[in-house]
């Protein structure tokens with residue numbers, strides 16, 4: 001299903017995505033996490049509790065119309081392909097359990113570029129001028145496949161039903177409602193692409209509690225997996241399968257974006273790069289989400305988004321205390 005040979009001929013992430021049969025999430029701005037179980041616009045718009053408590057929501061923040069994830073005292077990570085979104089990053093009250101806190105992005109960082117891109121990926125890191133109260137640990141292992149994931153994104157709930165021969169196969173994307181949501185899925189594979197490794201997960205009819213897929217505007221949101229009891233950042237939302245169509249006629253405007261638990265009976269591709277037909281088989285053929293993999297880029301990320309060693313902060317404190325001690329020590333006794 002992955003015509004990877006075409007990828008090398010193309011340059012931008014959008015074109016790469018098209019070549020892979022993916023659809024970049026910036027294609028239609030500001031839609032979001034979309035659930036198998038419900039079209040309720042209020043579903044999962046507040047901090048998760050129970051099984052998914054502290055599963056990453058607290059580390060998310062708003063960068064323009066998209067999300068980023070706090071990964072160090074002064075850094076957050078997001079996607080490259082949707083472009084820059086201004087000079088602030090907001091750790092909203094919905095994420096921090098209080099009120100909105102606005103951080104100013106260091107637009108002079110990295111020699112004036114204003115950000116760092118991780119080469120060969122869709123990952124982008126920004127620095128803020130202030131300090132975040134806490135930050136997400138990175139997943140640095142290699143065992144993502146099979147793990148439950150929690151993903152985050154901005155936007156609207158699911159839209160119109162996609163019917164094939166009268167049977168429900170999924171839902172179209174809707175317009176923006178600029179609301180952050182969280183959803184879950186299971187990491188089903190890892191694809192090696194020209195934009196680095198991508199974690200993938202399918203939109204399953206019999207999936208996880210809160211089974212979700214992505215749509216335009218979910219780019220940049222964090223994907224977390226549970227590593228021995230601690231939820232760690234394992235991916236950054238990149239794209240989805242798409243687009244879809246009921247025909248392979250070009251120029252008739254009939255193509256659409258959707259989250260499908262069964263792509264059977266529909267064409268996938270684009271007018272520009274061509275369409276391929278998915279036969280409608282008894283077994284569901286779900287569409288997938290894709291996220292840039294953190295673990296293979298963790299060293300590069302940590303070389304930019306520096307997390308101070310715990311002992312260095314302690315040394316600073318000790319040095320300050322010693323200064324006090326020394327001053328006292330050299331104070332002449334009466």
Ligand SMILES: [Ca+2]
Nearest residue numbers: 186202204207
């Ligand atoms: Ca699934």
Ligand SMILES: [Ca+2]
Nearest residue numbers: 249252254255
């Ligand atoms: Ca068409």
Ligand SMILES: [Ca+2]
Nearest residue numbers: 264280281282
């Ligand atoms: Ca089918």
